[in-house]
Amino acid sequence: MSHISDAIVQLHKELEPSGARLVAVSKFHPAQAVQEAFAAGQRLFGENRVQELLAKSREIEELFPEIAPQIQWHFIGHLQTNKVRQIIGRTALIESVDSEKLLRIIDSESVRAGVVSRVLLQVHVANEETKFGMSPREFLDFFSNRGFESLKAVHICGIMGMATNTDATERVRSDFRTIRSLFDTVREDSSLALRGFDTVSMGMSGDWPIALEEGSNLVRIGTAIFGPRQY
Ligand SMILES: *Cc1c(COP(=O)(O)O)cnc(C)c1O
Numbered sequence: 465m466s467h468i469s470d471a472i473v474q475l476h477k478e479l480e481p482s483g484a485r486l487v488a489v490s491k492f493h494p495a496q497a498v499q500e501a502f503a504a505g506q507r508l509f510g511e512n513r514v515q516e517l518l519a520k521s522r523e524i525e526e527l528f529p530e531i532a533p534q535i536q537w538h539f540i541g542h543l544q545t546n547k548v549r550q551i552i553g554r555t556a557l558i559e560s561v562d563s564e565k566l567l568r569i570i571d572s573e574s575v576r577a578g579v580v581s582r583v584l585l586q587v588h589v590a591n592e593e594t595k596f597g598m599s600p601r602e603f604l605d606f607f608s609n610r611g612f613e614s615l616k617a618v619h620i621c622g623i624m625g626m627a628t629n630t631d632a633t634e635r636v637r638s639d640f641r642t643i644r645s646l647f648d649t650v651r652e653d654s655s656l657a658l659r660g661f662d663t664v665s666m667g668m669s670g671d672w673p674i675a676l677e678e679g680s681n682l683v684r685i686g687t688a689i690f691g692p693r694q695y
Pocket of ligand 1: 489491512540541667668669670684685686687688
């Protein structure tokens, strides 16, 4: 077995007891790598750039037409507002909605395209300046102000976040705990009565076991499946 299929089989086995789902992050890896992972049973793939997602999914349609309709794409990168129109209707989930402004543009573009877009709100808790996301305060205010009520074609399915990139596992754990508790605060607020708000996306190659312990149900793993990326 190749490394890719080996890793997929192993990860599915390790995730099974928790019921968490796996997003195989295929960014910077070719369509053939996606096909290999697919053959090992993987259906959910993640990309972080609009052009790459569109090009790769087209390539898969050409090279492997029988598998293309069975693949679900998650968008996991910073989405520029001027690129929203290009990916509406092409993803199963946009995990990285990092501002209310972006959320509203996704909504209006979804109305225009006649589709409903499923999204996660990305929160920023990591100890790094450069990471995108809503602050915990913005996230909670959005819900307490009932900002979701005016959305017409967006379904908010949960939260996505990243932990600080550090070897200090207690910091990583506390970041994940913060993300999970933000999710729980919204989910358990019966006055909000949100339906289908059930997804907690956290955990990558280096920290997913901790994320699972802290309540993740969707992990996004690239390097541990496909190997290092050549930027
Ligand atoms: C690239 C990326 C991942 C996967 O990272 P690995 O360390 O390669 O597993 C997960 N989430 C996001 C948002 C990413 O951009």
